[in-house]
Amino acid sequence: MNAAATRPGARRQSWRTRVRKNYQRYSLVYWLCLPILAYYIIFHYLPMFGICIAFQDYRPAKGVFGSKWVGLKHFLSFFTSDYCWRLIRNTLLINCYNLIFGFPAPIILALLINEVKCAPFKKTVQTISYMPHFVSMVVICGLLVDFCASTGILTTITTFFGFERTNLLNSPKLFRTIYVASDIWQQIGWGSIIYLATLSTTDPNLYEAAVIDGAGRFQQVIHVTLPTLVPLIILQLIMRMGQMMSVGYEKIILLYNGLTYETGDVISSYVYRRGLQSGDFSFGTAVSLFNSFCNIILLVAANTLSRKLTNESMW
Amino acid sequence: MVERKTPASRAFDVCNYIFLVFLSFICLYPMWHVLVGSFSDPVQLTKHYGPLIRPLGFSLEGYKVVLHNPNVAIGYGNTLFYVIVGTLSRMFATLIGAYVLSRKGFMFRKVMTFIMVFTMYFGGGMIPTFIVVKAVGLYDSRGAIIIPTLIATWNMIIMKTALQNVPDSLEESARLDGANDLVVLFRIILPVTKATVAVICLYYAVAEWNSWFNAMIYLRDNSKKPLQIFLREILLQNSQNSGNQTVQADADVSAIFLEELIKYCTIIVATVPILCVYPFVQKYFVTGVMMGSIKE
Incomplete structure (x- = not known):
């Protein structure tokens, strides 16, 4: 094949001939490619095509081709509804809290674990802190509902601080706090892995040099440890920025109820409730398309920013 | 590394260890609470609002109900x-x-x-x-x-x-x-x-x-649903109903007391396999995280 490619006439070979030659050499790959391609077309590209129902009054009985086209009707009715602002606000606020409190938490944990010199202790703390990551979302939310119930242990703890004994999860004021705090609890250990791994590659000579220069523990952290993490932190931060408009629906759906829609309902959970639960397929798809559109813009912006600042990008 | 330990440095170490132990405790406690609760006496458990250190009384009633479900x-x-x-x-x-x-x-x-x-x-x-x-x-x-x-x-x-x-x-x-x-x-x-x-x-x-x-x-x-769906019914949907409605007078009293216990037992039954396996496989997951972070 290499010989064929270097022959002067090779470039003039038609596309068809090249495919045929390539097929002769890689026939198995071609055949293996087909089922994979079929999977992607059916379960990823057909749904993308299905987004067109956002511009229709989709009726399952009539199908995508028989339903009436209505243009931007669903988008307009979403943007003019009271829900629109509430959903965008809740989605952004949950992400903001997550960014402010949830993002630094694993970094701080990694720095603290890195200061531990006793290896078995280090290992034990790490293994224990990974545990919540492996517990299923249903169980996590079951625990939260139980602990936040009016007889639950978290409620009991809050009564020590002078709060009334009520079901915490029925309080709109507390929903986002509980959501973000439990997220941190679940992900802090797991999130620290990537930072700890980067720290383990730090050159020990740097610390020795710092000690010779008279740097104390705290100064070593500030001047040696933290700078090794900075590129990673910037990259992770930018990737977070690209997800500011998306909140996973699973935990929201499990935790919220009619009393907490005001602060807990986010775009994705609303799509589920209106689209799948109430069967309003077209409207739900329109809201979801609006959300994807925002996500793509944020992602492209974040990626461009990343390329400018760190020379690293996702594509 | 030769290091002079200043008092401040020592103080930091102590605080650091205390904090990490506390964090580990917070990560472990919820599962411990559920584990201990699942072996408790149903009536005592329902009336207990605070933390659990060890089982309140002892009963396997909850597990009996769960395993017969x-x-x-x-x-x-x-x-x-x-x-x-x-x-x-x-x-x-x-x-x-x-x-x-x-x-x-x-x-x-x-x-x-x-x-x-x-x-x-x-x-x-x-x-x-x-x-x-x-x-x-x-x-x-x-x-x-x-x-x-x-x-x-x-x-x-x-x-x-x-x-x-x-x-x-x-x-x-x-x-x-x-x-x-x-x-x-x-x-x-x-x-x-x-x-x-x-x-x-x-x-x-x-x-x-x-x-x-x-x-x-x-x-x-x-007949096709996985465990998590039944878990959700037991853990979340029942509680949402009973949380919003007042308990009916003619409801079976012992069933009310069992509700909390059954929840705890179900959580244990559904989570123990993962919790037993994860300490041994977590290092592979860690390599997975690292593989994902390496760019081609």
């Missing part, structure tokens, strides 16, 4: 089926996809890579996917849990990177011995990359064990 047994069986069949078929498909993408001479490699990677950034969303799954006849079938999520593109990219790192010379020498593509894939390449295969299998298995959303929207028939 047919749904728990059905759910367990189904979850095992989805985890085993799902992981094997997903791994197989992922491997095939990764193999296709890793063949450098394959003319459509770039196109295929684009087709697959594009789906990581943009998708049809929940509702169109639901319509497609319904249209291809998978609704309310076991296939609906496995087939629509057959390949996690991210895992496939990791697998592809591993396959690409297999030295060409290994493959070429096998070819000189007359091995065909399939033999090369399964006899030569796969054994070299088995660490990655193991990691991805674990990822798929744990994700399947914990997943519930697709089962909730695609399955109607109780």
Whole structure:
């Protein structure tokens, strides 16, 4: 094949001939490619095509081709509804809290674990802190509902601080706090892995040099440890920025109820409730398309920013 | 490292250790609370509002009820089926996809890579996917849990990177011995990359064990539902009902006392397998996280 490619006439070979030659050499790959391609077309590209129902009054009985086209009707009715602002606000606020409190938490944990010199202790703390990551979302939310119930242990703890004994999860004021705090609890250990791994590659000579220069523990952290993490932190931060408009629906759906829609309902959970639960397929798809559109813009912006600042990008 | 320990440095160490022990305690306590609670006496447990250090009294009543609940047994069986069949078929498909993408001479490699990677950034969303799954006849079938999520593109990219790192010379020498593509894939390449295969299998298995959303929207028939769906009914849906309504006067009093205990026992029954396994496999997950972070 290499010989064929270097022959002067090779470039003039038609596309068809090249495919045929390539097929002769890689026939198995071609055949293996087909089922994979079929999977992607059916379960990823057909749904993308299905987004067109956002511009229709989709009726399952009539199908995508028989339903009436209505243009931007669903988008307009979403943007003019009271829900629109509430959903965008809740989605952004949950992400903001997550960014402010949830993002630094694993970094701080990694720095603290890195200061531990006793290896078995280090290992034990790490293994224990990974545990919540492996517990299923249903169980996590079951625990939260139980602990936040009016007889639950978290409620009991809050009564020590002078709060009334009520079901915490029925309080709109507390929903986002509980959501973000439990997220941190679940992900802090797991999130620290990537930072700890980067720290383990730090050159020990740097610390020795710092000690010779008279740097104390705290100064070593500030001047040696933290700078090794900075590129990673910037990259992770930018990737977070690209997800500011998306909140996973699973935990929201499990935790919220009619009393907490005001602060807990986010775009994705609303799509589920209106689209799948109430069967309003077209409207739900329109809201979801609006959300994807925002996500793509944020992602492209974040990626461009990343390329400018760190020379690293996702594509 | 020779280091002079100043008092401040010592004080920091002490605080650091205390903090990390406290954090570990917070991570462990909820499961401990549930474990201890599950062996407690139902009446004492319901009346107890604070933390639990050890069982309040002792009873196995909750476990009796849970293990006699047919749904728990059905759910367990189904979850095992989805985890085993799902992981094997997903791994197989992922491997095939990764193999296709890793063949450098394959003319459509770039196109295929684009087709697959594009789906990581943009998708049809929940509702169109639901319509497609319904249209291809998978609704309310076991296939609906496995087939629509057959390949996690991210895992496939990791697998592809591993396959690409297999030295060409290994493959070429096998070819000189007359091995065909399939033999090369399964006899030569796969054994070299088995660490990655193991990691991805674990990822798929744990994700399947914990997943519930697709089962909730695609399955109607109780006999096909996985454990997490029944868990949700026991843990979340009952409580939401009883939380909003006042307890009826004629309700069975002992059943009310059992409710909390049953919840705890169900959580233990459903979570213990994962909790027993994770300390031993977590190091593979850690390698997985690192593989994901390495750029090609």
